[in-house]
Amino acid sequence: MNEKRSEESGAARTGVRTRGGSLAPGSVVGDGRYRLLAQFGIDERAGAHLWRARDGQLRRDVALTLLVGDPADAESARMARRTLERAAHAAKFTHDGVARVLDVLSLGSGITSGEGLLGVVVTEWTKGTDLIDLVSEHPVAPLTAARMVQKLAEAVERAHHAGLVLGLDHPQRLRLTSEGTLRLAFPGPLPEATLRDDVKAIGAVLYLLLTGRWALPGGPAAIPAAPHAPNGRLVPPRSLQPSVPTELSSLAVRTIEDGGHGGIRTSAAILRALELAAEAEERTQLINSQGPKPDEDGTIWTTKKPVKDRARRRKLALGVTVLVVAAVGILAWLGMLAISFFQDSPNSGGPAINVAAPTTTAAPPPASTQPPAPSTPPGQAQLGAAVAPGGIAVYNPDGDGDNTSRAKNTIDGDPGTIWRTDQYNQQFPTIKKGVGLIANFDNPINLAKVTIAANSPGTVVEIRLADSEDPQLSDTRVVGNATLNGPTTDITLPQPQQARYVIVWITQLSKSGSKYQSQIGELTFVPAQ
Numbered sequence: 001m002n003e004k005r006s007e008e009s010g011a012a013r014t015g016v017r018t019r020g021g022s023l024a025p026g027s028v029v030g031d032g033r034y035r036l037l038a039q040f041g042i043d044e045r046a047g048a049h050l051w052r053a054r055d056g057q058l059r060r061d062v063a064l065t066l067l068v069g070d071p072a073d074a075e076s077a078r079m080a081r082r083t084l085e086r087a088a089h090a091a092k093f094t095h096d097g098v099a100r101v102l103d104v105l106s107l108g109s110g111i112t113s114g115e116g117l118l119g120v121v122v123t124e125w126t127k128g129t130d131l132i133d134l135v136s137e138h139p140v141a142p143l144t145a146a147r148m149v150q151k152l153a154e155a156v157e158r159a160h161h162a163g164l165v166l167g168l169d170h171p172q173r174l175r176l177t178s179e180g181t182l183r184l185a186f187p188g189p190l191p192e193a194t195l196r197d198d199v200k201a202i203g204a205v206l207y208l209l210l211t212g213r214w215a216l217p218g219g220p221a222a223i224p225a226a227p228h229a230p231n232g233r234l235v236p237p238r239s240l241q242p243s244v245p246t247e248l249s250s251l252a253v254r255t256i257e258d259g260g261h262g263g264i265r266t267s268a269a270i271l272r273a274l275e276l277a278a279e280a281e282e283r284t285q286l287i288n289s290q291g292p293k294p295d296e297d298g299t300i301w302t303t304k305k306p307v308k309d310r311a312r313r314r315k316l317a318l319g320v321t322v323l324v325v326a327a328v329g330i331l332a333w334l335g336m337l338a339i340s341f342f343q344d345s346p347n348s349g350g351p352a353i354n355v356a357a358p359t360t361t362a363a364p365p366p367a368s369t370q371p372p373a374p375s376t377p378p379g380q381a382q383l384g385a386a387v388a389p390g391g392i393a394v395y396n397p398d399g400d401g402d403n404t405s406r407a408k409n410t411i412d413g414d415p416g417t418i419w420r421t422d423q424y425n426q427q428f429p430t431i432k433k434g435v436g437l438i439a440n441f442d443n444p445i446n447l448a449k450v451t452i453a454a455n456s457p458g459t460v461v462e463i464r465l466a467d468s469e470d471p472q473l474s475d476t477r478v479v480g481n482a483t484l485n486g487p488t489t490d491i492t493l494p495q496p497q498q499a500r501y502v503i504v505w506i507t508q509l510s511k512s513g514s515k516y517q518s519q520i521g522e523l524t525f526v527p528a529q
Contacts, residue, residue: 034056046083097155139210139241157271410523436503463491
């Protein structure tokens with residue numbers, strides 16, 4: 001029933017009239033062998049019309065990718081031939097995440113020029129649900145989305161090892177199987193598609209499942225486009241759906257975007273990251289479903305009555321009794337010492353002191369010939385008074401902000417008010433390169449030292465300088481680094497540096513149990529005199 005509704009909605013969305021005539025349910029193509037049943041989408045970039053059809057000879061349903069175009073157009077014909085060649089190469093590839101190619105028809109070989117077609121890719125039919133229908137009402141739960149995409153990522157990894165490009169960068173080419181995994185139901189990669197395009201497509205599919213929006217160009221009109229920030233960066237899924245875990249949100253963005261050193265560029269990397277993110281989310285859900293819920297201050301509340309254990313109570317009473325007796329004994333001993341110290345005994349007192357005896361005055365030490373020790377080590381700049389920045393914000397090139405509303409706590413003069421990173425299940429840079437705070441000053445300062453008040457032992461930070469308020473990480477430069485250990489950590493620059501934008505960049509988080517999280521209470525910026 002669901003599949004029937006998907007066919008009807010797909011036909012309503014994508015019904016079209018081709019250059020050579022009308023492709024409508026009931027029409028036949030491929031020398032009359034395939035009867036069209038329902039249309040499921042159009043990939044406008046390739047003129048590819050996606051249909052379910054009936055094979056009249058073998059009496060089975062198949063999926064058809066119809067390449068519509070004018071045979072007289074040499075460029076269109078060339079591009080169609082390239083797509084058909086790629087599809088033919090994929091005929092030997094088998095994986096559950098990709099529909100098997102059964103036949104490839106071209107002009108003069110199964111297709112006549114009067115049909116208005118440049119080629120047809122015939123594949124086995126995939127039972128299941130249309131991807132647009134899946135996300136039309138609401139996004140998919142994060143753990144479910146990760147599991148759905150895993151099978152598709154495995155297929156991409158296997159195909160890339162075989163030197164094949166699958167061409168899954170259009171949501172209407174995919175279907176959700178009855179087993180709950182995604183499958184490329186309409187193969188036929190674009191002529192210019194690359195291995196990188198397949199990897200970006202996995203990220204785009206994950207983004208679609210998490211948000212209901214498509215993040216690559218050329219998507220169908222039935223799906224809203226993913227929003228971008230004023231700086232051109234893709235808005236992370238977590239900003240649209242707060243329930244999305246940080247790891248999955250960052251994974252989707254890093255897979256789609258090309259810039260920076262933290263992008264995921266191979267199918268093997270995204271597959272591993274998907275597995276880790278799915279496992280972490282499963283553990284989180286298990287803990288949330290079984291354990292008592294902690295209050296905001298960390299207190300765990302429970303309605304379970306205490307167990308009545310007589311043996312334990314007896315041991316506790318005995319221990320308290322021993323403690324009381326020992327305390328009384330110690331107090332009695334101290335009292336005896338005090339009495340003997342203050343009583344007037346002829347044997348008590350020290351030796352007689354001759355007050356008339358002359359005293360010898362020690363000669364003063366000779367004046368030192370060494371110069372006084374300098375207040376600042378040689379070669380190091382004299383420090384001036386600390387300068388408060390005009391403002392501070394969370395700096396995150398991957399797009400995900402960690403507790404952005406609390407960044408101001410790090411420059412309010414109170415180390416007790418803190419800013420925390422998000423809590424991560426994996427250490428940097430597995431999911432993201434890092435996260436930090438960027439301070440901006442009204443006028444450039446000659447920065448010599450940064451002091452960090454933080455209770456986050458093991459946190460590794462870099463001091464970076466930037467020329468703008470929202471720079472790429474590759475455009476910043478490192479001028480100092482340290483591992484936080486103790487209430488405060490001073491990071492003194494080898495040489496003072498002129499700067500207006502200073503980034504405190506965290507490259508390694510503090511570990512607590514199986515989680516990773518760091519915090520900063522106060523930042524102090526000290527210039528040279």
